[in-house]
Amino acid sequence: MSDGGVELSVLVVCLVVVAAFVPAFVSGQAAYDVPVEYAPGEDDTLADPGSAVWARATTVDIPVTSAPSTVPNADNTSVTQIDVRAVRTDKRLSLRLSWPDETRDANSSDPREFPDALAVQFPVGNDTQPGIAMGSPQNPVNVWYWSADRGGEELLAGGAGSTTRFQTVTTETTATYKNDRWTVVFSRSLEPDGANRTTFPTDRDTDLAFAVWDGSNEERSGRKAVSEWYFLALGPGPQGPPYETLLWTIAGVAIVAVAAVTISAVRRT
Numbered sequence: 001m002s003d004g005g006v007e008l009s010v011l012v013v014c015l016v017v018v019a020a021f022v023p024a025f026v027s028g029q030a031a032y033d034v035p036v037e038y039a040p041g042e043d044d045t046l047a048d049p050g051s052a053v054w055a056r057a058t059t060v061d062i063p064v065t066s067a068p069s070t071v072p073n074a075d076n077t078s079v080t081q082i083d084v085r086a087v088r089t090d091k092r093l094s095l096r097l098s099w100p101d102e103t104r105d106a107n108s109s110d111p112r113e114f115p116d117a118l119a120v121q122f123p124v125g126n127d128t129q130p131g132i133a134m135g136s137p138q139n140p141v142n143v144w145y146w147s148a149d150r151g152g153e154e155l156l157a158g159g160a161g162s163t164t165r166f167q168t169v170t171t172e173t174t175a176t177y178k179n180d181r182w183t184v185v186f187s188r189s190l191e192p193d194g195a196n197r198t199t200f201p202t203d204r205d206t207d208l209a210f211a212v213w214d215g216s217n218e219e220r221s222g223r224k225a226v227s228e229w230y231f232l233a234l235g236p237g238p239q240g241p242p243y244e245t246l247l248w249t250i251a252g253v254a255i256v257a258v259a260a261v262t263i264s265a266v267r268r269t
């Protein structure tokens, strides 16, 4: 084979390797991305679950399953999916979460009654992903918590059994129950107001995970359905289609080049 032929073959092999392995890493994260719609100037409309801004945001269907726990009936949870949308302005981040629930449970006055509830957790720090079970003392999570009896609250947790309520609440929360579905909207400033709360950078992604409780199914505290960690796509990194298109283009060029080299090699022999 000529020098040019060797160089071309090396190039082709490199392209094939890149095309074969890089998408696996990229789509590994892309599958867990929650895209964030940028809606400058919409700060005043974000708290409204019916605002037109939500129609522009991509809905991600996030599966949830029973959290591993030794409490009785922990594996009997009823919600299997939460629909999540995210929007940000230059000042605020807002999440809209919607899930089916045939019973509206907002009463907790009787010891055997539990409210429907939902939570989103974020790492307090931005360096290492905390454990999914509400972090650890070294790597705590900031939780946005809504329950049908008490409304929106903010918590700090450093592992199961350590949830603590913040005295002041810096999130705005609205909830509606319509057509057998709850829809909850949380909104907060990107910059935290006070210590031990998550900062939302706009140049990189932030981890987030979800938990949901169905009160009439006796779900409360450790008995709940939870997601895996997801990535709130605040940063400019690989976020699905444009990057995947580039990779598929590289893969296509590589396939054509391999075919061309093979045909010319066969012709020469």
Ligand code: HEM
Binding pocket: 067, 068, 069, 119, 120, 121, 132, 133, 134, 143, 145, 155, 159, 160, 161, 162, 163, 209, 210, 211, 220, 221, 222, 223, 226, 227
């Ligand atoms: C997947 C593994 C998880 C396990 C084993 C677990 C376990 C527990 C346990 C034992 C409790 C009761 C003690 C306490 O209040 O700290 C609890 C409460 C709580 N967990 Fe988790 N958890 C998990 C994931 C999550 C996730 C992903 C979130 C949020 C997105 C979350 C949010 C909460 C909240 C808000 C409470 C307090 C609820 C209340 O006041 O009734 N947990 N969890």
